Amino acid sequence: METLKIAFYTDSYLPSRDGVVTSIINTRKELERRGHEVYIFASGGRQTAALAKKDKRLFVIKGMQFNRYPQYTMGFINKESTKALDIMPDIIHAHTPFSAGLFGYKASVQLNTKFIGTFHTMVFSDEAISAYFTNNRAAIKLSKFVVMRYLKWFYSKTDNVIAPTVYVKNILKNAGLKNIKVIPTGVDFNSMRIEKKEQARKKLGLKSKDKIILYFGRVSKEKNIELIIKAAKLLYSAGFKLIIAGSGPYTKDLIHLSKSIGNKNVIFAGFIKEEDIPLYYAAADILCNPSTFETQGIVNLYAAFYKVPVLLPERSAQEEMLKYSKCGEKFNAHSIKDLVEKANYVYDNTNKYKFNGVIKEFDISRAVDKLMAIYS
Template sequence: MKIAFYTDTYLPNRDGVVTAIMNFRRALEAKGHEVFIFASGSRKTKKENTDPHVFFHLAAPFKPYPQYKIALFPFLSIPKVKQLGIDIVHSHGMATMGLAADRAARTLKVPYFGTFHTLIPHATHYVAGNVKPISKATERIAWEYLKWYYNRCDVSIAPSNVIRSLMEEHGIRNVQVVPNGIDIERFNPKVDSGPIRDWWNLRKKKVILHMGRLVLEKNLEVVINSALLVLEEEPDAMFLIVGAGPAATYYKHLADKKGVGNRFIFTGFVEDKWIPNYYACADAVVVPSKFETQGLVTLEAMACGKPVAGADYLATGETIRDGIDGFLFNPDDPEECAEKIVMALNSKRKLRTNARKTAEMYSIERCTERLLALYEEMV
């Protein structure tokens, strides 16, 4: 089959959506299918692109959230999808490129899929600020738009059961669950931790890792507020915060204000090739986010055999079995967060083994088989 992925975010950006797209592309191509990616991008990105299966459409930054771009002429993709003879259109975003996906599927009269990657109604602060009445109204409008958009798809895909339930509660029909798979060969318990521990002088420290973009919805604040409590129990602990984002300065200042700035290392942007090594250097991984539709960080960490202390909220709360393959805490409770981080640091081998087994259930091969089964039902 020839499959067109449409997305509002793609390389050189790195986020969970981009990772999911790249993983599915590799797995589908390994099975003999062709995947073409239509994405928004800058003039520079478009000029430097050398991948014949990727087509960038000139876009302007979305100022409230620069990671996403607004494609200026997304419908110019239509002649190309006609020329390629696309069999399936699969949208991985619901903004301008998502609208182009809708038009492409209808023009070609081919099956149309849409994955619900991002919980936009929970990120309305980028538009409405912290004014509650405006934020609530914006949230309602966002859900109305998402209902309209995904009900135009032949099949809507949720990455987790909890997100499927949320979609159905808001009137979205024909929802199927297909998790975003992970590369369990790349992320494994045997990855070398030495380079990262040496680089950051962490050889004799207990490392608590947070991986991901530094944005307010990732809720890193609860981890910073829990740090003094963790240090009372684990005086050699260090918090390694991997990633960049618009909230980085806020979180750094908060750590200093709480008197724990010297126990937090903010790495900034890290090259993708080093990500498995960062997981490897961790003694525990913390995932406090209240924004996860699935949470690839949780699964990647578990694939590396790392104990995860995660927010008992949305998809993270669905993935982790508390006390069996990880630990769950109330994302608004710093004391419980600290307690579960300490438990993760001192977890037994059996829990770490269970974490790896859980992650294996989400291998990209398994998830791709499920996705292909849905494609084949519609072709």
């Protein structure tokens, strides 16, 4: 098989961790395992630039960080942003429609190279606009219109748009985009570390009898974590502890909310080191990500590996994984009552849930097979 040079463009990268970064790392690793060359063009600051000293295929486009969301950088044109002209990649793949993505598009035009774009983030949603820009209703409406027009222009320049789920494909299709392919973000399950629940709980200082609901991910407003914080008292009555594992700009707000409610069963674990991530999944009884903002929900795949059933918001991209295995339940993302009822049901019926179908469908090798069909 022909060896390809592939350039990924992204506005978020290590040491930050989010779904986009996870997708890039997993995909790069599998592509390189198959013998391809993958180059990363990432907007970033000094910490990302430090990584480039050890990674000769990482080029950092320095720029301006967002104060409230420092994991995102608006890159400015510099010599690193034009390095693709020297590398001459066979494929340019934008994982963002913004600054780095624009550099990727420009390079694809100059090199007459195939240009692919993955739609990772619901940047046009009310939740995203209110979290990142403004809470003014009129301004949100105007911003949504402008963002949608821009996204339609950007992705119309691609040879293919990749949507992680059918849910996202339908949104993009309704916006007038064409050439949309559904390729979920895959996970390298073979490289994941197995942890036993009892040992994981002991290491985390949790009791074997604890009933644990885990939220794992970035702590930001659009994630709808408020719902489970507000549900904590009712969950406490049912014997549950709630662990919020992760950091982000909304942490202080949620701690204040939890204290004002008088919650006694909420643990804010903060940033989780890479080596400790398996402990939290293995220790949990249920994983709950109440966000309707997700384009897929990678954390649910990690939960499946540890055989932890999931609670997923209905009418969202996350619920799509239930087609492959009955690995959890759906709930109304606006109803505390429904969340608590479903949490009790899942805990009482843990043995009914199956995970093998999810593991098979979302394995990284399967995802990259589909990606290579587009690249070729």
